[in-house]
Amino acid sequence: PHSIFIPPDRVDNINESFKGxxxxxxxxxxxxxxxxxxxxxxxxxxxxxxxxxxxxxxxxxxxxxxxxxxxxxxxxxxxxxxxxxxxxxxxxxxxxxxxxxxxxxxxxIYSVLAKFLMDDDSTGYLLMNRFSATTSNEFITAVEELKTQGMKQLLVDIRYNSGGYLDEVVKIIDDFLPGGEKIVYTRGRLKNANEDYFSTGKA
CATH class of the missing domain: 2.30.42.10 (PDZ domain)
Incomplete structure (x- = not known):
């Protein structure tokens, strides 16, 4: 239900937007x-x-x-x-x-479009509009900046996110979980297309 057909003449533009x-x-x-x-x-x-x-x-x-x-x-x-x-x-x-x-x-092309502390001065806010090849690095940099400002908790806004690279999503979530937790899995028609993604314990 989350797949769409991309016409050949749009492939380059789509790939470009996710390259970063x-x-x-x-x-x-x-x-x-x-x-x-x-x-x-x-x-x-x-x-x-x-x-x-x-x-x-x-x-x-x-x-x-x-x-x-x-x-x-x-x-x-x-x-x-x-x-x-x-x-x-x-x-x-x-x-x-x-x-x-x-x-x-x-x-x-930046994917973290906004970062600031909310009114309580302890909740960080991040707005991400896509998961491009640079998103996890942008995310880490933004979080570190907010921590120096006193952030204790984080709100990540992906309401209008257009999607992107699954690997980048996994890298971001991995920062918040202990090791061995299943983050996400994919299933295809062929078994060799199936993937399971687990946290590495970096958190």
Missing amino acids: NFEGIGIEFDILNDYITVISPIVGSPSDGLLNPGDQLIKIDGESAYKITRDEVFKKLRGPKGSKVGLSVARAGLDELLEITIIRDKIP
Whole structure:
């Protein structure tokens, strides 16, 4: 009941989202009035300091971006680290387009989106939106930071989590259990596809 068919043309995007990073210019965007509109540049990305929220991308490498689709945006803006992309940008308050060249780089995709102490100053809160290849490391780092702030107990929010790598889930749960506890198991049509995951006693 938890399996879906992923069309071949979406496989690369799905895999990329769970790798924990991609190579591109690093923007969050929407398509408004038929143009790519920057919601915000990702902090520390190649776009940080070059593009502003509200900027509209009118041309990409000299080609019109009018009525571009989301899939086309990914194909045109993402690319190998070190490669360049030229953007013609409409910015509020300016009469002429800005011509900006951005050098693509590796962009991290964070899965721990929020971490803070709640009002009682002893309960930590973590929001995780996926289980990517970097999630367990992000989780450990976030928990250690909250401990230094006085955390005594932890609330992990996965209500809108899109799923991901089972191994990463197991690593996280393993931190809370004594050794030998069954964490999860999988069962398939073939016996050699069956897996049982047990805690290692790291807790």
